[in-house]
Amino acid sequence: MASAELDGESFDVVVLGTGLEEAILASSIAEAGKTVLHIDKNPYYGGSNASFSLSQLLEWATSRRDPRQTPLVEVHVNAGLSDTPTFVIATTQPISEDDTIKQLAQYATNPELLPQANAALENMLRSNREYAIELVPKVALCRGQLVELLIDCGIGEYVQFKGIENNYLLYNGKMERVPESKEDVFASTSLSLIEKRKLMKLLTTMNASAEQFADLIEGHRAEDFEQLLRSKFKLDGMLLDAVLYAVARVNGLVDASEGCERIRKYVMSIGRYGRMAYLCGMYGGGSEIAQAFCRLCAVSGGTYILNQQVSHIACESDGYVVRLDGATVRASRVVMSPTYDPEACSNGVVVSRAICILDRPVLGEDTSAMISYQKGKLVSLLYMTHATMAVPSGQSVIYAWATGSLAATKPLLIEALTQTINGQGNPLLTMFTETHELKHVDSNGFILTHSPDISIDLDSTVSAAYQTLARHFPFTK
Numbered sequence: 001m002a003s004a005e006l007d008g009e010s011f012d013v014v015v016l017g018t019g020l021e022e023a024i025l026a027s028s029i030a031e032a033g034k035t036v037l038h039i040d041k042n043p044y045y046g047g048s049n050a051s052f053s054l055s056q057l058l059e060w061a062t063s064r065r066d067p068r069q070t071p072l073v074e075v076h077v078n079a080g081l082s083d084t085p086t087f088v089i090a091t092t093q094p095i096s097e098d099d100t101i102k103q104l105a106q107y108a109t110n111p112e113l114l115p116q117a118n119a120a121l122e123n124m125l126r127s128n129r130e131y132a133i134e135l136v137p138k139v140a141l142c143r144g145q146l147v148e149l150l151i152d153c154g155i156g157e158y159v160q161f162k163g164i165e166n167n168y169l170l171y172n173g174k175m176e177r178v179p180e181s182k183e184d185v186f187a188s189t190s191l192s193l194i195e196k197r198k199l200m201k202l203l204t205t206m207n208a209s210a211e212q213f214a215d216l217i218e219g220h221r222a223e224d225f226e227q228l229l230r231s232k233f234k235l236d237g238m239l240l241d242a243v244l245y246a247v248a249r250v251n252g253l254v255d256a257s258e259g260c261e262r263i264r265k266y267v268m269s270i271g272r273y274g275r276m277a278y279l280c281g282m283y284g285g286g287s288e289i290a291q292a293f294c295r296l297c298a299v300s301g302g303t304y305i306l307n308q309q310v311s312h313i314a315c316e317s318d319g320y321v322v323r324l325d326g327a328t329v330r331a332s333r334v335v336m337s338p339t340y341d342p343e344a345c346s347n348g349v350v351v352s353r354a355i356c357i358l359d360r361p362v363l364g365e366d367t368s369a370m371i372s373y374q375k376g377k378l379v380s381l382l383y384m385t386h387a388t389m390a391v392p393s394g395q396s397v398i399y400a401w402a403t404g405s406l407a408a409t410k411p412l413l414i415e416a417l418t419q420t421i422n423g424q425g426n427p428l429l430t431m432f433t434e435t436h437e438l439k440h441v442d443s444n445g446f447i448l449t450h451s452p453d454i455s456i457d458l459d460s461t462v463s464a465a466y467q468t469l470a471r472h473f474p475f476t477k
Contacts, residue, residue: 003308007327011037011303014322014329016310017337019047020286020458021449023293024465025335027153028476030300037329038297043307045291047337048452049138051284054124054131054429055100057355061431062103063095066339068346069438069451072406075104076430078120081356081414084109085432086117100125124357124428130392132284133355136435136452137382137399138461139164139278139285139370142269145462147279150292158292160282162388163274166369169246170419171238175371178246180270180277195239202233202243206264213264217257225250225259241374249456251378251403278457280368280382283389286458310340315444333472335447338438347439351454352409353401354432356417358425361385361396370456373416377402377409380456381420396425403454406434447472 012034015026022038023045030036042064044050052060061073074085087107096103101118108114140146140161150156167178179185182203185196205216220228229235229243244250248262269277281288298304305324312323319332338344363369363383371381382399384390391397398420400413410432421427437451450464469476 003305003324003327005327006037006303006305006324006329008329009037009327010330011035012331013037013333013335014039014320014331015335016040016340017047017449018045018290018294018306019337019449019452020049020290020293020461021465021468022047022335022337023290023297024149024462025449025468025473026302027293027297027300028465028469029473030297030302032473032476034475036297036300036302037331038294038302038304039308039310039324040306041309041340044287045294045306046284046287047290047339048136049134049286049290051132051134051287053128054133055128057131057133057431058100058104059095060135061089062107063092065092066438067092068344068436069339070433070435072434074406074432075107076427076432077117078428079430081417081427081430086110086113120428127392130386130389131357132390133357133397134284134286134390134399136286136353137384138452138458139280139382139456141265141457141459142272142277142279143265144269144457145459145466146289146457149462150289153293153296155292155296158295159285159288161273161279161285162282162368163276164278164280164368164370165276166363166367167246167277168369168371169238169242170371170373170416171241173419175420175422176238176242178242181275184275191239198234199239202229202235202263203267205233206260206267213260217260220256220260223256225254225256228256228259245374245378246370246372249372249378249380251454278370280384280388289458313444313446320445333447334445335449335468337449338440338451341438341440341446341448344438344440346436349403349437350405351401351403351435351437352406352413352432353435354399354410354413354417354430356398356400356421356430357391357428358396358398358421359428360394360425362398362421362424363396365393371398371416371420373419375412375415377404377412379412379416380454381416382456383420395428401454406432 015038018040026038073089075087077086089107168175266277314321320334366387369383373379379402385396386393
């Protein structure tokens with residue numbers, strides 16, 4: 001819809017941003033019978049959960065990213081992970097009619113290498129539309145909140161998923177597969193008989209009845225989680241690291257109650273849709289899931305405008321005045337992503353990320369995998385191939401991320417990527433980014449959503465949406 005057609009219209013709620021959290025809020029409010037105007041300043045859905053073709057990814061880096069949220073992007077083209085970046089993008093420029101390669105040229109670190117880099121990019125861009133690269137890759141627990149919400153809303157059919165078949169731990173330079181079921185435990189050749197017994201005891205305990213599990217939590221609620229694993233379940237060495245980092249995904253101190261709850265969710269997710277605990281979305285999961293909720297909102301009467309700038313929002317006694325390009329609308333409430341607040345700034349939480357596109361499927365063609373690497377802090381990695389429609393056939397992509405600035409964390413990301421690749425492939429393009437969570441200085445009565453966090457699954461986003469609905473829109477389901 002053109003914005004001019006809306007001039008003078010009033011809505012119960014205006015939602016700014018089409019990330020997953022905003023999409024869940026918009027669909028729930030519209031389903032409750034309220035009028036919703038949902039706007040995105042970009043020409044695509046997904047916000048921070050967006051997925052891109054290769055040219056769109058590079059355009060995002062040069063022109064569409066919010067420099068407050070992502071102040072730095074480094075791009076390596078046809079080069080080793082430890083080589084000098086081919087392009088360092090610390091500023092943004094207006095959208096241009098120039099093609100992607102011309103847009104990048106001004107950021108080259110070595111003009112002499114530019115022809116070689118351009119040739120490599122041109123070759124990759126021949127398959128441009130076969131890439132679905134995610135800015136913030138995340139997965140879904142088979143029995144997690146997101147999957148239950150998709151089922152409850154009846155929109156699971158809008159999204160295609162594929163199971164993540166393998167869960168690995170990088171340990172002492174080797175990639176060890178984490179057993180995910182009793183059958184896996186008994187079939188494992190890397191575990192001793194004693195270790196198998198210990199792991200079976202843990203799996204049985206975490207899969208016990210709700211009452212038995214509650215008794216376990218109550219008796220160790222204040223205890224450190226790692227200490228509980230050591231004392232009650234006698235875990236140590238690789239087995240301890242596998243449970244801590246590849247299953248419970250601990251990144252810092254976690255109490256026993258939270259740690260056990262994480263393992264229980266993981267264990268209870270196995271078997272629902274196969275032998276895996278997690279699902280990943282096809283064609284760029286987060287963006288597709290956000291669009292599913294946007295469709296639900298539209299079916300319930302929501303109005304959508306993409307590629308629409310919001311020039312001003314004024315708070316008045318009877319609500320808000322929202323000025324668009326060519327129209328002014330009124331709203332009783334305004335929900336917004338942090339990137340729509342001109343006063344938003346970093347809250348000090350920084351995550352560094354890597355997207356590494358490889359010339360071959362280094363861990364297998366028809367598969368996907370989660371990988372964990374712990375060295376002072378946890379590095380999470382996701383491996384995807386053409387099986388999830390993430391890259392062209394014959395290629396693969398590995399995502400890696402950890403807390404900390406890019407200057408401090410990049411060596412650790414490179415180490416984790418190098419051990420995962422293990423000499424089996426060559427990077428075609430690697431993008432490193434430094435991402436900051438944004439905070440609002442003065443909310444001015446707006447309802448504020450959240451920046452994506454470091455977790456590997458989408459349940460934290462669903463939880464945040466539920467909390468906002470309960471607090472501000474109690475009339476929703």
